[in-house]
Amino acid sequence: LKGGAGGAGVSNAGTIGTLTNSGTISGARGGYGSSAGGAGGAGAANASTITALTNSGTIIGGTGAVGGVAGGAGGAGVLNSGTITTLANSNTIVGGGGGVGGVAGGAGGTGVSNAVTITTLTNSGTIVGGAGGFGGLVGGAGGAGVSNAGMIGTLTNNGAISGDTGGIGGFSGGPDGAGLYNSGNIGALNNSGMIGGPSYAIYSTGSIGPITNRGQIIGNVEIDNQASVTVHGGSGASFGSWSGGTITIGNGNLIFAGGNTALGDDISVNGGAGTVTNGGVLQLAAPESITGNFGQTSSGVLDFVLEGLGQYGSLSVTGLAALDGGLALDLTGGFKLAAGDSFDVVNVASFTAEDLSTLSLDAVDCSDEGGDLWHCADLSALDLTEVISADSIDIDVVTASGSSAAVPEPGTWALLVGGLLGLTGIRLKSRRKSSRISW
DSSP: OBOOOOOOSEEESSEEEEEEESSEEEOOOOOOBSSBOOOOOOSEEESSEEEEEEESSEEEOOOOOOBSSBOOOOOOSEEESSEEEEEEESSEEEOOOOOOBSSBOOOOOOSEEESSEEEEEEESSEEEOOOOOOBSSBOOOOOOSEEESSEEEEEEESSEEEOOOOOOBSSBOOOOOOSEEESSEEEEEEESSEEEEEEEEEEESSEEOOEEESSEEEEEEEEOSOSEEEEEOBOTTOOEEEESSEEEESSSEEEEEESEEEEOSEEEEGGGTSEEEEOSEEEESSEEEEESEEEEOTTOEEEEEEEETTEEOEEEESSEEEEOSEEEEEEOTTOOOOTTOEEEEEEOSEEEEEOOOEEEETTEEOEEEETTEEEOTTOSSEEEEEEEOSSEEEEEEEEGGGOOOOOOOGGGHHHHHHHHHHHOEEEEEOOOOSOOOOO
16 A cells, blocks of 8 residues: 655664765655555665765655655655764755655655754755655645754855745645755854745744855745844845845844845834844845834945836835934946936834934945035035935935036036036935934
8 A cells, every 4th residue: 555665875873984975875766555655765864973974976865656645755865863963065965856646746855854963064066855746636845955853053055055846736736845944943054155945945933043144045034933033144245135035034023233135025023013123234126125113223224226216225114213324325227316316215104213324325435514415426416315204215316506507518518527526415304313212
């Protein structure tokens, strides 16, 4: 009735000092079953101790077998139920595909599955889950790239970690696998590559972080059962990006603690009762929203990319906002500002504090000329007026120094350009408050 499970390519129940692979290690396919197909074997299975597992070749889990009712699950690329001190991958680790089932398809195997301890996991290649199998009624679940139910001390990704798709089903397809699925503890996550999935890039019900993202995280991110999630971004001119989904912090707050982050996702914190705090550079190139509150510290900068009228970054906050630090504007795609342009960049329920003290244009700091005037050397014939109301910030473009002088003849342009550069500025009409974040 039930097919047998496939064997592992390498199976360890003792102690291995160093396991190095530069070829191919494969788990075997599961056996056919008239009721349930057998599961595929793991590429490498550890139930005891491996000090160092180094892969520069291919480690692949076996395919789940066909079953008359249920397809077999695919095997993990690396299956750890013991201790691996160092796991380093520079090529390919992949989970096996789930088997076809008359009723339910088998689940795809995980690229790396950890149930106990991996002290350091470093990936500079590809780790990917297996696809879910076809099911007559329900497709099998896609495998995660990395699945952790135990403890990973440090996970460093310089390559690609991704989940695979769920299987097709006659009634419903299987759920997609996450790039990173965590129900245990991950001490630190460092990403300068790509973590993604067809649906979820990261799904965590355990503990994770701090997260340092200098690369790309693509897909939905959900982190539950954690009071605070801390994120660091890129450095210098480098931005870590979050895109392709929604960031949900189910039971706590989100802190962008420093560095450069390009935010392409909406955010929800604690069902709207939490707070997003920005202490770094938070760049927005399209309209994004925060369901919750927002605070920006004195080291934080909200950086809005302006590509055109109706094509620019903005932030909407459903709750309260307290803004310190600065604003930045970056023009892209050849866009030039013109008199009469207007940009509605921030909308909130209400401000509890506003003490914006810096402003830059195209990464060049504008100088405070006193009163409402800020001088931005990159603007040759235009001023910007920043109007802060009780619940919004608008950027309006006006003529230089409020002048309505006639357009000069062509022959006079050369003489006037230098003078106009000296008159360029950004006018701030802001209501500064001494209060600070009060939620």
